[in-house]
Amino acid sequence: MSTSRTLNNAKNNGVHNDPYPNSSHIPRSASEALSRPAPRSKPLTQAQRDFLASALRVNQAGELAATLIYTAQTPVVVASHPHLRPLMKHMYDQEAGHFSTFNSLIAKHRVRPTAMYPVWTIAASALGWGTAIMGREAAMACTEAVETEIGTHYNDQVKWLLGMAEQMEASGEQLGDDIKGLISTIRRIRDEELEHLDHAVENDAKKAVPHELLTSFIRAGCRGAIWVSERV
Amino acid sequence: MAAPSTILRRLRPISARGNLLARTYHSYDHPPPPGPFSTTESTILSASLPHIPSHGFTLTSLSLGAKDAGYIDASTNLFPQGPFALVHYHLLTQRLGLAQKKEVLEADEGIGAKVKKLTWERLMGNKEIVHRWQEALALMAQPSNVPTSLKELAAQSDEIWFLSGDISVDTSWYTKRASLSTIYAATELFMTTDKSPDYIDTREFLDRRFKDVQFVGGVVGSVSQWVGFTASAGLNVLRSKGVRV
Ligand SMILES: [Fe+2]
Ligand SMILES: [Fe+2]
Numbered sequence: 001m002s003t004s005r006t007l008n009n010a011k012n013n014g015v016h017n018d019p020y021p022n023s024s025h026i027p028r029s030a031s032e033a034l035s036r037p038a039p040r041s042k043p044l045t046q047a048q049r050d051f052l053a054s055a056l057r058v059n060q061a062g063e064l065a066a067t068l069i070y071t072a073q074t075p076v077v078v079a080s081h082p083h084l085r086p087l088m089k090h091m092y093d094q095e096a097g098h099f100s101t102f103n104s105l106i107a108k109h110r111v112r113p114t115a116m117y118p119v120w121t122i123a124a125s126a127l128g129w130g131t132a133i134m135g136r137e138a139a140m141a142c143t144e145a146v147e148t149e150i151g152t153h154y155n156d157q158v159k160w161l162l163g164m165a166e167q168m169e170a171s172g173e174q175l176g177d178d179i180k181g182l183i184s185t186i187r188r189i190r191d192e193e194l195e196h197l198d199h200a201v202e203n204d205a206k207k208a209v210p211h212e213l214l215t216s217f218i219r220a221g222c223r224g225a226i227w228v229s230e231r232v
Numbered sequence: 233m234a235a236p237s238t239i240l241r242r243l244r245p246i247s248a249r250g251n252l253l254a255r256t257y258h259s260y261d262h263p264p265p266p267g268p269f270s271t272t273e274s275t276i277l278s279a280s281l282p283h284i285p286s287h288g289f290t291l292t293s294l295s296l297g298a299k300d301a302g303y304i305d306a307s308t309n310l311f312p313q314g315p316f317a318l319v320h321y322h323l324l325t326q327r328l329g330l331a332q333k334k335e336v337l338e339a340d341e342g343i344g345a346k347v348k349k350l351t352w353e354r355l356m357g358n359k360e361i362v363h364r365w366q367e368a369l370a371l372m373a374q375p376s377n378v379p380t381s382l383k384e385l386a387a388q389s390d391e392i393w394f395l396s397g398d399i400s401v402d403t404s405w406y407t408k409r410a411s412l413s414t415i416y417a418a419t420e421l422f423m424t425t426d427k428s429p430d431y432i433d434t435r436e437f438l439d440r441r442f443k444d445v446q447f448v449g450g451v452v453g454s455v456s457q458w459v460g461f462t463a464s465a466g467l468n469v470l471r472s473k474g475v476r477v
Contacts, residue, residue: 043265044257052257060401072467079476107399110258110390117403125467176261 041174048164052182053111054230055157059186060102061114061229062150065124066095069146072128073139081136087199091143094192101185109178114229123225127218138214140205145218147197153226154190158183269321273310275301277321288364289318289371316377319368323384326357327391337395346396348442351416354388355423355434365424389413415441 044052070092078085106113114120131142161183165175208214269277280297287293291308294315298307311317331337336349358365372381389412398408419441423434 041262043263044259046256046265049257049259049265056257075471103401104399106401110394111256113401113403113405115406129467174261176259178259178261 051160056102056105056109056111057114058226058229060106061120063095063099063102065120066146067092067099068121068124069128069142070095072125073132076129076132077136077139091196091199098189115232116228120225137204137208140200140203141208141211141214142218143196143200144205145215146222147193147200149219149222150193151190151197154186154193158186158190268324276303276307276310277317280318281322284318284361284364289315289367291315294318313377316371319371320380320384326354327384327388329357330354330391330395343396343398347392347412350392350395352438355419358420358423362424385413385417389416411445415445
């Protein structure tokens with residue numbers, strides 16, 4: 001069997017009359033030509049690329065939902081509690097920033113956005129509107145529940161990425177600016193989400209009735225949505 | 233000496249994972265993961281391409297290519313999927329070649345115009361073998377080859393939108409790729425029967441398909457708005473009508 005493979009050694013390295021202008025250079029993967037060369041580092045493993053893709057996808061979906069929740073809540077909440085306008089706007093603006101951060105990362109790294117986009121849009125708007133008409137406390141309990149899940153979720157991602165960084169550095173590989181940047185971006189966003197959580201608690205989220213039922217229901221919904229968005 | 237089947241298994245292209253949508257993170261800091269063909273396989277396939285116009289997408293082309301590249305005939309055993317390897321290699325190299333179309337990519341034009349031009353460039357990549365393309369289509373339609381063929385088609389549409397500078401990451405991401413894939417597949421089939429000079433008829437056919445879909449600020453936009461028609465939009469419409477919700 002091995003003879004056919006050794007025969008080639010000294011001969012003819014693919015020099016031939018080629019009717020296809022681009023095939024003499026054989027790129028090994030999509031848009032290699034657009035990549036910055038990084039000759040000394042290894043390709044990311046399939047598991048690493050899958051993790052990064054699903055992390056960006058689920059984060060984009062989550063931030064989409066967050067902007068829509070606040071969009072739906074704000075007019076209702078502000079109508080009866082005008083003093084909350086600056087806070088709602090501040091939180092919305094941060095969510096809009098997060099959303100556009102992940103939008104550009106998804107486009108840049110050519111990750112497929114979630115196929116459930118329209119579903120999340122409807123669900124998040126309904127959740128925001130529904131909790132808002134239940135009153136300020138319920139609206140804040142919604143924020144509390146969502147941000148608790150999201151905070152944990154971002155923490156898990158940071159942990160995974162730091163583990164990956166450690167592994168790569170141990171084997172002498174370069175992490176690269178994109179992943180370094182991603183780690184600090186997720187950390188910053190996580191801190192902002194936890195800040196939203198504090199605002200919600202300061203604004204009587206815990207006084208929502210029935211608080212436990214409402215938050216555990218929303219948190220279960222978030223976990224389900226995260227699970228689906230990581231995959232679909 | 234290992235059993236031939238073991239060797240074959242080891243040499244089989246790391247077949248791209250079945251899922252059509254399994255497009256994954258593209259890194260700019262790390263080299264791309266290995267493609268579906270090993271260096272040896274690529275060398276043989278690349279040497280086989282010049283034989284396709286006269287011998288088609290067949291084992292004959294493959295073994296002539298192997299001989300040209302300095303391998304013995306039997307090395308076509310490297311390709312358990314048979315002549316489909318030639319089709320796959322053609323699709324792959326043509327797709328990756330799109331990134332080299334500098335005159336299209338660097339032109340000062342909108343996304344829609346670039347999508348059209350790249351699609352045309354890709355069709356012209358079939359020019360030399362178009363009289364053999366129906367053989368390729370038949371191979372692509374075999375059940376075991378369908379996943380790879382569809383995956384290549386999807387990857388090609390993704391490549392064209394990406395290279396044209398499209399950065400939309402909402403539901404239109406799907407509608408754009410799906411409609412471009414459909415248009416491309418229809419036009420490619422039309423081209424196999426086109427006898428007009430310089431493929432004028434194919435060109436017109438393609439233009440009509442693009443007009444049907446109106447990539448530039450037209451129906452694709454509204455289709456995606458329709459698909460994504462949302463509670464949020466509903467709420468905002470109600471609010472704009474003065475309904476206090
Ligand atoms: Fe956020
Ligand atoms: Fe938040």
